[in-house]
Amino acid sequence: MPAPPPSSSSSAPTPTPTPTPALTLRPMEQDDLGACHRLSLLFKWPHRPEDWNFLLQMGQGYLLENPEPDAALRVVGSVVCTCFGKAHAVIGMLLVQAELQRRGLGRRLMQHVARQVNGRSLMVNATAAGMPLYKQLGFVQEDVLYQFQGASAKPELVALPPGERVRPMGKSDVPTLLALDAQATGMDRSKLLTALLEMSDAVALDRDGEMLGFALVRRFGHGRVIGPVVAPDAERAKGLIAHWINTYSDSFIRIDVFASSGLPHWFDKLGMTCVDRVTLMRKGPPPQKDPGMQLFSIVNQALG
Numbered sequence: 001m002p003a004p005p006p007s008s009s010s011s012a013p014t015p016t017p018t019p020t021p022a023l024t025l026r027p028m029e030q031d032d033l034g035a036c037h038r039l040s041l042l043f044k045w046p047h048r049p050e051d052w053n054f055l056l057q058m059g060q061g062y063l064l065e066n067p068e069p070d071a072a073l074r075v076v077g078s079v080v081c082t083c084f085g086k087a088h089a090v091i092g093m094l095l096v097q098a099e100l101q102r103r104g105l106g107r108r109l110m111q112h113v114a115r116q117v118n119g120r121s122l123m124v125n126a127t128a129a130g131m132p133l134y135k136q137l138g139f140v141q142e143d144v145l146y147q148f149q150g151a152s153a154k155p156e157l158v159a160l161p162p163g164e165r166v167r168p169m170g171k172s173d174v175p176t177l178l179a180l181d182a183q184a185t186g187m188d189r190s191k192l193l194t195a196l197l198e199m200s201d202a203v204a205l206d207r208d209g210e211m212l213g214f215a216l217v218r219r220f221g222h223g224r225v226i227g228p229v230v231a232p233d234a235e236r237a238k239g240l241i242a243h244w245i246n247t248y249s250d251s252f253i254r255i256d257v258f259a260s261s262g263l264p265h266w267f268d269k270l271g272m273t274c275v276d277r278v279t280l281m282r283k284g285p286p287p288q289k290d291p292g293m294q295l296f297s298i299v300n301q302a303l304g
Contacts, residue, residue: 020103021066023076025112028061035075036063039095046221047093054199055080055093055302058192062112064096064105076100079109081117082303084187088287089117091124092302106133121284125301131279139281144259145298150272151223151252158239160205166243169202169214176211177202184230184295185304186287192303193228203243205236213293215240220300223252227297234262237296245270261296 028036033052040047055061059082063075076097083089091113096105110133114122125145126134160166169177174197178190196216205213213231217224226244231237241263245253253272257263264274278301298304 020100020105021068021071023105024065024067025062025108026065028056028063028078028080030056032061032063032075035073036061036078036093039073039075039078039097040093042098043095045095048221051220051300052093054195055082058082058195058303059090060116061093062109064109073097077105077109079113080302081113082192083117083120084185084189084192086118087120087285088187089120089122090302090304091122092300094124094130106130107137110134110137121282121286123280123282123304125278125298125304126281127278131281134281134283137283139283141279142282142286143280145256145278145280145301146259146264146267146274147254147256147276147278147301148264148267148272148274149223149252149254150270151250153245153249153253153270153272155246155249156238156242156270158235158242160236160239161207164205164207164212164236164239166203166239167206169204173202173204173211173214177204177214180211180214180230180293181228181295183290183293186289192299196299201244203240205231205240212236213240215244215297217244217248221254223254224248225300226253226255228295228299229255229297230293230295232292232294234296237261237263237294238266241297255297256301257297258295261294263296 037049037052059080061080064077066076078093078095080093081089081091181189181193200216200218202216204211213236215229217226229237229240
């Protein structure tokens with residue numbers, strides 16, 4: 001008698017998952033940056049090799065390495081941690097190869113970083129995909145960042161209060177810039193800002209010789225990025241930002257601004273497109289900021 005046909009209710013055998021290779025977790029080195037850049041390209045992140053190099057100069061990177069000789073990717077995971085003073089650190093570039101996700105590798109990288117920062121509070125700008133992990137690790141939401149970009153923003157004239165103007169920054173302004181940033185962020189970012197000034201153009205908001213705020217612009221990714229921008233209020237921040245938008249109105253511009261800044265609707269008016277949102281999350285006590293000074297746009301999502 002022939003065997004009965006298989007029951008229609010029977011399910012196909014579950015494919016055997018690919019085993020996780022034995023990965024090495026070690027500090028990131030200069031010679032690894034090419035492999036890290038290739039990993040970020042798989043996620044269509046805009047970082048250039050120069051951007052990776054800058055991150056490694058500012059902080060400490062760690063990676064997961066596949067030692068198998070026939071591995072398609074040598075570096076399959078990455079994270080970079082940048083410390084600001086003795087109390088705070090920012091996490092960025094947490095990446096795990098798509099085929100190896102949901103196996104605890106992101107958690108492994110984050111737990112390793114947490115052991116290296118000597119009790120500092122941690123901040124991260126979390127993508128939607130990364131938020132569940134950060135929540136499990138005890139991070140809480142603090143704000144939202146909107147990423148605006150475009151190559152044809154409308155020129156904008158912003159009226160500043162009487163006696164105030166936007167002017168080029170000089171070397172003598174650097175100590176004031178560092179002090180204003182510390183007021184706005186509650187962190188000592190002197191090393192980062194000093195390095196940024198070497199590759200950026202900068203303008204100051206001036207009132208009768210007193211510097212009230214600043215805005216930097218530099219090459220990044222596909223064009224230029226505006227940030228950081230520090231000012232006492234949103235209208236003055238608009239004046240600083242508009243200076244760079246008008247200067248580079250025919251170029252690709254990117255800026256990441258906080259939802260709490262009140263600026264997102266203004267960028268819609270300028271014709272810039274919101275292409276992404278990330279969530280600012282923190283684990284540990286927040287920095288003590290001066291309420292009279294505010295950070296409106298960031299350096300980038302990996303550095304805050």
